[in-house]
Amino acid sequence: MNIFKFEKQDSDEVIKLWNDCFLKRYNIDKYLFDEKLLNDPDLFWPCVLVCKTNEGKIIGFIACKISNGSIEEYKNAAWISVLFVHPDFRRQGIASKLYFAVENELYRAGVKKIFAGGEIRNFFSGITYPFEISKAFFVSKGFEVNGCEHYDLCADVSKIDFDSLAVSYNKSIEYITRPFEEKDFGELMNFFDSEFPGRWKFEMTEFIKGGKNLNYLLIFCCKEEIKGFCKINTGKTHVGLGIHLGENWGALGPIGISKDLRGKGFGNRLLYDSLKHLKELGVKNVNIDWTVLKDFYGQFGFHPWRSYLGAYKILGEMNDF
Ligand SMILES: CC(C)(COP(=O)(O)OP(=O)(O)OC[C@H]1O[C@@H](n2cnc3c(N)ncnc32)[C@H](O)[C@@H]1OP(=O)(O)O)[C@@H](O)C(=O)NCCC(=O)NCCS
Structure with a gap:
């Protein structure tokens, strides 16, 4: 040998x-x-x-x-x-x-x-x-x-009626979840510097500068102030993650909320908005990778399919x- x-x-x-x-x-x-x-x-x-x-x-x-x-x-x-x-x-x-x-x-x-x-x-x-x-x-x-x-977690969002789940979340109309736009870059960097200055800042900056579809970076805002973010993805065919998840698969994560908003139902809110957004894009199975938060995502129908x-x-x- x-x-x-x-x-x-x-x-x-x-x-x-x-x-x-x-x-x-x-x-x-x-x-x-x-x-x-x-x-x-x-x-x-x-x-x-x-x-x-x-x-x-x-x-x-x-x-x-x-x-x-x-x-x-x-x-x-x-x-x-x-x-x-x-x-x-x-x-x-x-x-x-x-x-x-x-x-x-x-x-x-x-x-x-x-x-x-x-x-x-x-x-x-x-x-x-x-x-x-x-x-x-x-x-x-x-x-x-x-x-x-x-874990990596999975759920078929096309089969879940998110409005009928017994999940409470903050419905404040002061906050909206929307796709990132180039004009948000400076504010997004301020948000990452204060909340997630390490790997997530690097990954999201690389994503934006890599010329990818910016609609796949959702931001959670109060007026112009960014208070959270959620990265999503979609794939149409049976390649890549699609060999496991089937066609029209999706992915969600990382997701994060600023420290001052935690414990007030905004994490659930951003997750709810992001999953509904994925569902509207016609996605079926969604993967959420590398998390210990089985119960947080479990509220929305996710279950572990791989562990590490x-x-x-x-x-x-x-x-x-
Ligand atoms: C893990 C893996 C790479 C080990 O390969 P291997 O060539 O059999 O490993 P080695 O012969 O060099 O073993 C080195 C040591 O690992 C431990 N080990 C390996 N196989 C073991 C077994 N079946 N039971 C208990 N200990 C084991 C022992 O301490 C062993 O030393 P020893 O033989 O002197 O007791 C192999 O089992 C494998 O390919 N598994 C599937 C893939 C995987 O899980 N990869 C790791 C994650 S990426």
Whole structure:
């Protein structure tokens, strides 16, 4: 068995192995593989490796990304986006070999903290279910694993009458939810600087500057003052998340309300407005990723369909391998 740098012509074989190694709910297609991995500017190519048998069959894969330093909390951080080994070749030290090859390389690149999943354009926000083996693996490599699961949630909004749900929310007419417009940019930055200055500010700024459909960024306003935001998305076909959610799927999140409005029914209000908006766009299944707030979203009919455990490792002084 030997370790090689991944090459683009390995893609189909890696995707097939990926889908054989994880539960069906974590399966991917070529679109997701390209979008979330190969085309991600944070992908750290020296740490995208395959393990092959002597006959050249791929039996293991690891891919890492490195933070470009734009977000303070991820300075000197890297992520293991994915790691898997063919079921017939497990417990032979292959994942360990792949892991140590990348840890060494990341250390040389100045990385001080490694997360399991959870990068900016992630497939996986942590270690995937079932946890027993994957958790044992990461613990064996010195990772701290979170004791509490987080989830991707789903509901078919086309089948939910949001007005008949027993959910109370703040109906104040002083507040409206509407799509972001370019003129709102300065006020939106003030809002993020005061309320969510880290990752969410970065992600939403990247979204706006990336020339995407601005109607998919909803803002919650009192007159001209922005007090909340909610990012939504839609997809028409059975590609990407659509392989799991079917056609006319949607996504919601992140969503956030300013601190001074919390506890007054405005979170429910923004969620209600945003879900109704998605429903009006003709969306069916909606995904809400990476959340522990099962009950908050559960009020609106959402239930977990994938779960994860967060995990990280702080790199100390190391000898060369
Ligand atoms: C997790 C996974 C990558 C481990 O691959 P592997 O090549 O079998 O792992 P290794 O042989 O290097 O195991 C290293 C250590 O992990 C732990 N471990 C691995 N498999 C284990 C198992 N079945 N039971 C308990 N501990 C296990 C042990 O501590 C092991 O050390 P040891 O063999 O000296 O006891 C593999 O099981 C897999 O592909 N799982 C599905 C995909 C997945 O969950 N990936 C992780 C999330 S991205």
